Amino acid sequence: MTTVATTTRVELLTGRSWTTVCDWERLVPGRGVAVLLPDGTQAAVFRDHADRLYAVANRDPFTGAYVLSRGLVGSTADGRVYVASPLLKQRFDLATGECLDDETVRIPVHTARLGDV
Amino acid sequence: MTTSPMTTSKPTVVLVGYGMVGHRFLEALADSGAADRYRVVVLAEEPRHAYDRVALTSYFSGRSADDLLLAEEGFADRHGFEVHLSSPVASIDRDAKTVTTAAGHTVGYDTLVLATGSYPFVPPVDGKDAEGCFVYRTIEDLEAIEAYAATANVGAVVGGGLLGLEAAGALKGLGLETHVVEFAPRLMPVQVDEGGGEALRRTIEEMGVVVHTGVGTKTVVVEDGKARGMTFTDGSELETDLVIFSAGVRPRDQLARDCGLDVGERGGIAVDDFCKTSDENVFAIGECALAVDGRVYGLVAPGYEMAQAVAQQLADEACKPFTGADLSTKLKLLGVDVASFGDAFGTTEGSLDVVYSDSRSGIYKKLVVTADGALLGGILVGDAEAYSSLRPLAGTGNPLPVPAESLVLPAGSGAPVSLGSSALPDDAVVCNCHNVTKGQVRSAVTEHSCTTVPEVKKCTKAGTGCGSCIKLLSTIVTDELEASGVEVDKGLCPCFAHTRAELYEIVRVKRIATHRQLLAEHGRAPEGAEGCEVCKPTVGSIIASLAPELEASGHILDGEQAALQDTNDHFLANLQKNGSYSVVPRIPGGEITPEKLIVIGEVARDFGLYTKITGGQRIDLFGASVDQLPQIWSRLVAAGFESGHAYGKSLRTVKSCVGSTWCRYGVQDSVAMAIHLELRYRGLRSPHKLKSAVSGCARECAEARGKDFGVIATSNGWNLYVGGNGGATPRHADLLAQDLDDEQLIRLIDRFLMFYIRTADRLERTSTWLERIEGGLDHVRDVVVNDSLGICADLEALMANHVADYQDEWAATLADPDRMRRFVSFVNAPGVPDPSIRFTPERDQIKPDLVLLATEEELLAALDPDNALLETR
Numbered sequence: 001m002t003t004v005a006t007t008t009r010v011e012l013l014t015g016r017s018w019t020t021v022c023d024w025e026r027l028v029p030g031r032g033v034a035v036l037l038p039d040g041t042q043a044a045v046f047r048d049h050a051d052r053l054y055a056v057a058n059r060d061p062f063t064g065a066y067v068l069s070r071g072l073v074g075s076t077a078d079g080r081v082y083v084a085s086p087l088l089k090q091r092f093d094l095a096t097g098e099c100l101d102d103e104t105v106r107i108p109v110h111t112a113r114l115g116d117v
Numbered sequence: 118m119t120t121s122p123m124t125t126s127k128p129t130v131v132l133v134g135y136g137m138v139g140h141r142f143l144e145a146l147a148d149s150g151a152a153d154r155y156r157v158v159v160l161a162e163e164p165r166h167a168y169d170r171v172a173l174t175s176y177f178s179g180r181s182a183d184d185l186l187l188a189e190e191g192f193a194d195r196h197g198f199e200v201h202l203s204s205p206v207a208s209i210d211r212d213a214k215t216v217t218t219a220a221g222h223t224v225g226y227d228t229l230v231l232a233t234g235s236y237p238f239v240p241p242v243d244g245k246d247a248e249g250c251f252v253y254r255t256i257e258d259l260e261a262i263e264a265y266a267a268t269a270n271v272g273a274v275v276g277g278g279l280l281g282l283e284a285a286g287a288l289k290g291l292g293l294e295t296h297v298v299e300f301a302p303r304l305m306p307v308q309v310d311e312g313g314g315e316a317l318r319r320t321i322e323e324m325g326v327v328v329h330t331g332v333g334t335k336t337v338v339v340e341d342g343k344a345r346g347m348t349f350t351d352g353s354e355l356e357t358d359l360v361i362f363s364a365g366v367r368p369r370d371q372l373a374r375d376c377g378l379d380v381g382e383r384g385g386i387a388v389d390d391f392c393k394t395s396d397e398n399v400f401a402i403g404e405c406a407l408a409v410d411g412r413v414y415g416l417v418a419p420g421y422e423m424a425q426a427v428a429q430q431l432a433d434e435a436c437k438p439f440t441g442a443d444l445s446t447k448l449k450l451l452g453v454d455v456a457s458f459g460d461a462f463g464t465t466e467g468s469l470d471v472v473y474s475d476s477r478s479g480i481y482k483k484l485v486v487t488a489d490g491a492l493l494g495g496i497l498v499g500d501a502e503a504y505s506s507l508r509p510l511a512g513t514g515n516p517l518p519v520p521a522e523s524l525v526l527p528a529g530s531g532a533p534v535s536l537g538s539s540a541l542p543d544d545a546v547v548c549n550c551h552n553v554t555k556g557q558v559r560s561a562v563t564e565h566s567c568t569t570v571p572e573v574k575k576c577t578k579a580g581t582g583c584g585s586c587i588k589l590l591s592t593i594v595t596d597e598l599e600a601s602g603v604e605v606d607k608g609l610c611p612c613f614a615h616t617r618a619e620l621y622e623i624v625r626v627k628r629i630a631t632h633r634q635l636l637a638e639h640g641r642a643p644e645g646a647e648g649c650e651v652c653k654p655t656v657g658s659i660i661a662s663l664a665p666e667l668e669a670s671g672h673i674l675d676g677e678q679a680a681l682q683d684t685n686d687h688f689l690a691n692l693q694k695n696g697s698y699s700v701v702p703r704i705p706g707g708e709i710t711p712e713k714l715i716v717i718g719e720v721a722r723d724f725g726l727y728t729k730i731t732g733g734q735r736i737d738l739f740g741a742s743v744d745q746l747p748q749i750w751s752r753l754v755a756a757g758f759e760s761g762h763a764y765g766k767s768l769r770t771v772k773s774c775v776g777s778t779w780c781r782y783g784v785q786d787s788v789a790m791a792i793h794l795e796l797r798y799r800g801l802r803s804p805h806k807l808k809s810a811v812s813g814c815a816r817e818c819a820e821a822r823g824k825d826f827g828v829i830a831t832s833n834g835w836n837l838y839v840g841g842n843g844g845a846t847p848r849h850a851d852l853l854a855q856d857l858d859d860e861q862l863i864r865l866i867d868r869f870l871m872f873y874i875r876t877a878d879r880l881e882r883t884s885t886w887l888e889r890i891e892g893g894l895d896h897v898r899d900v901v902v903n904d905s906l907g908i909c910a911d912l913e914a915l916m917a918n919h920v921a922d923y924q925d926e927w928a929a930t931l932a933d934p935d936r937m938r939r940f941v942s943f944v945n946a947p948g949v950p951d952p953s954i955r956f957t958p959e960r961d962q963i964k965p966d967l968v969l970l971a972t973e974e975e976l977l978a979a980l981d982p983d984n985a986l987l988e989t990r
């Protein structure tokens with residue numbers, strides 16, 4: 001084949017290699033998807049309305065349930081983009097993992113990138 | 118080895134015991150800035166850093182040991198505190214000024230702080246050391262109880278006080294038949310009086326915990342070294358596999374005794390009002406100390422005050438002496454509110470009691486007042502709503518602004534009375550945990566220009582302990598802001614300055630069909646903002662309820678709507694605590710054929726779901742994973758079921774009684790009417806959920822007056838009641854109109870619902886809406902019955918559109934491959950089930966496995982290494 005349409009893929013850094021998540025187009029702005037990582041843990045990947053990509057741990061530290069990917073994305077008055085847990089609604093900064101409602105809590109953040117195929 | 122204070126130029130502070138109070142002492146020292154003037158050595162017996170013992174029981178609801186830790190990571194390092202875990206101190210040499218640990222390590226001190234807490238008292242009965250006997254104080258205790266309970270069927274708690282009832286709740290939660298044995302004639306003898314204990318007992322027994330009061334434990338019956346039962350002083354016996362002793366605590370004062378410090382006759386390290394022991398270089402704080410007022414405090418707040426006092430002395434700051442503390446408490450035990458405050462037992466001379474008691478609903482309220490009407494204290498069981506506003510008034514000497522009896526009577530019997538914040542004097546303590554007065558809260562607003570409750574919390578610390586004062590705190594803040602002329606923000610959320618009702622009008626009039634457009638044109642957030650978890654679903658719901666008018670798609674999985682909905686709407690199912698979902702098919706009016714019942718049974722069996730009959734006359738199926746939802750629903754839809762909208766802010770069910778078809782009293786066909794109403798209003802998106810019921814005669818078996826709109830048959834037709842509610846704030850619905858024929862009834866309900874949807878706030882049920890809206894019921898009747906605003910034709914048209922536009926969301930979803938794509942657990946591994954969703958058996962069905970969720974390690978450990986699930990990519 002000579003002409004290949006390029007699709008952009010979302011990838012997550014796992015250890016020293018990149019794990020493919022899905023096509024960029026599969027992500028709906030303002031929502032997330034869950035990703036199963038090779039070691040059995042889970043990540044939550046989001047796209048915001050400015051088309052920025054985020055990845056954090058999927059586990060909600062307040063309940064232990066693996067559900068953050070199913071939360072709603074929002075932004076604060078000073079522009080921090082966060083996801084609100086669908087269970088008890090605590091908010092987590094998607095860039096830093098910091099819980100906006102309880103400074104003592106923080107969730108892991110993953111490195112994500114867009115790669116062309 | 119000996120570390121001498123001489124090796125460092127700074128004086129050494131040694132803290133023995135790293136529990137809640139010890140930690141608070143370190144925090145206070147750090148806050149005062151004096152931490153770097155001392156070398157601080159912490160010798161802790163437990164294998165972990167200080168944790169939240171008060172919240173210990175939440176370990177059983179899934180909080181891990183790490184979640185319970187009090188300090189943020191790196192706290193000790195940052196302040197240079199040397200913490201040695203698993204290093205109990207065995208002796209103190211006051212002459213040499215050293216302490217020696219059990220492992221033989223010796224540390225010199227200049228100042229010694231004892232914060233050794235207390236130990237659970239175990240009565241000296243035979244068999245108390247058998248396998249299966251436990252105490253309830255540390256994380257290790259709970260781990261041991263949890264492990265043992267897995268093989269036990271019956272558990273008994275010795276002691277019916279605060280801790281005993283918490284332990285009983287935990288055993289119940291672990292699925293054991295649970296007994297509580299209390300020596301005193303009532304439960305919680307320290308906090309509540311006889312009437313309160315009785316109300317508490319009835320409610321707790323209704324939950325299936327068996328309560329034995331007035332009996333002492335004689336022996337634990339032991340077989341093969343294991344507890345098998347108990348015998349009691351009245352000669353009775355109980356078979357049980359697990360016993361928790363919770364018969365009070367005793368101060369851990371042995372170290373102090375051994376080195377000759379003064380201790381109280383009944384235990385506790387004696388201290389003066391600056392928490393100093395009989396040796397001026399040694400302090401004692403928390404549960405191990407015997408305060409100057411002759412009491413040992415078994416609550417955390419007084420311990421915190423002591424910790425603060427000692428830290429202030431070390432920082433050379435002015436220090437508030439500790440002379441005693443308030444024992445007021447408000448707790449939720451097994452879901453029952455219990456509060457006691459001030460002079461709860463009426464020991465003040467000449468005090469009088471005002472009592473309200475309703476044994477049917479387990480409510481007991483007692484206020485203790487002086488002859489001239491000033492509040493001294495009180496006890497509240499079953500409904501402790503008033504605690505935060507009453508406690509600060511107790512003991513201030515000011516007469517109550519309203520008669521005391523109006524404060525204990527339930528809402529609805531005459532004008533309900535609640536105290537505004539203006540009733541409180543400035544020196545009334547609003548937050549008991551942090552000893553913050555109303556005056557301090559007010560000055561946070563006036564002097565430190567705090568404008569929101571979170572800011573006031575940060576500034577004063579009020580509300581950051583048990584949280585019971587937050588409601589009062591927010592009234593004070595709002596009142597204060599209004600008084601100082603600050604415009605109080607009535608906006609929906611940080612993104613919109615409008616209320617929900619205003620946004621509804623904007624959407625309707627300007628025909629705005631997306632959240633993004635509304636946010637861009639009418640929001641107050643900076644450009645490009647995302648919106649938030651409050652406005653997204655609210656606006657989504659407004660757009661959905663106006664969809665036909667806006668010519669937008671009403672289906673909540675379409676277009677932008679997909680990104681606005683809470684996860685429940687997003688997956689058309691209700692998210693449960695372990696990440697699984699429930700499935701609730703609609704069963705209109707609660708009427709169902711045997712064939713359909715069989716289908717529900719087969720589906721539940723084939724997918725291994727937990728089934729439960731709800732209070733809404735239908736059946737919930739629990740425990741489905743995201744990827745099972747479409748398979749389950751395709752079977753249900755094929756059998757003629759449709760979505761029950763249990764996930765949406767929309768109509769739930771219209772319950773019905775049997776009605777005139779079968780019942781000898783019935784005067785109308787309540788079942789037919791209920792089915793008709795449920796089918797008419799199904800899928801209607803509203804500010805909050807809507808519930809309804811239809812009764813076939815005045816006996817009211819369907820409990821229609823507890824519903825948002827309730828219908829009761831008369832011999833001439835139907836009576837319509839509106840604004841009813843059950844649950845925590847019950848309200849009987851008010852009569853809107855009587856003796857309506859079928860057509861009149863439906864027209865009136867159409868108008869009423871649309872008027873509510875148009876004007877209510879977000880998450881405002883019809884009951885609160887009816888009480889808030891100006892003019893109340895009379896105004897609503899004017900609008901919907903007499904058409905005083907001339908909008909009834911509009912309201913009816915809106916409803917007609919809704920009815921015409923209705924489609925079953927699940928049938929539509931199954932038919933659309935695009936929508937179906939989201940029903941996978943993992944985007945990178947479709948078909949792989951979520952390994953964190955597992956179940957354990959209970960009463961022949963399943964329940965969520967929460968242990969698996971406690972930490973990430975638990976999940977990884979449970980993963981089967983041979984499982985090739987990750988290779989599917």
Ligand SMILES: Cc1cc2nc3c(=O)[nH]c(=O)nc-3n(C[C@H](O)[C@H](O)[C@H](O)COP(=O)(O)OP(=O)(O)OC[C@H]3O[C@@H](n4cnc5c(N)ncnc54)[C@H](O)[C@@H]3O)c2cc1C
Binds near residue numbers: 138160163173255372
């Ligand atoms: C299940 C439960 C629920 C509770 N609920 C409430 C509530 O709702 N409200 C409330 O106000 N209070 C409540 N309490 C009581 C509250 O937890 C205590 O008042 C508080 O923990 C006291 O703090 P402390 O630091 O004095 O003691 P602790 O927190 O017990 O800490 C003492 C520490 O010292 C250690 N220690 C003892 N001896 C030595 C030694 N020789 N060397 C080294 N270390 C030593 C112990 O191991 C322990 O870690 C509850 C307690 C329990 C168990």
Ligand code: HEM
Binds near residue numbers: 763769844
């Ligand atoms: C604010 C408090 C409440 C919340 C958050 C709440 C939440 C819920 C939820 C999420 C469900 C669906 C369960 C599922 O299938 O997953 C439900 C069902 C139900 N709730 Fe509540 N509820 C509340 C108050 C009440 C009150 C006060 C009552 C009764 C007086 C009540 C009675 C019911 C009934 C009967 C059902 C089953 C209805 C059906 O079959 O759809 N709820 N509730």
Ligand code: SF4
Binds near residue numbers: 814816819
């Ligand atoms: S409300 Fe009336 S008609 Fe309905 S079941 Fe009760 S007694 Fe019968």
Ligand code: FES
Binds near residue numbers: 548549580583586587
């Ligand atoms: S009273 Fe406990 S936080 Fe205020």
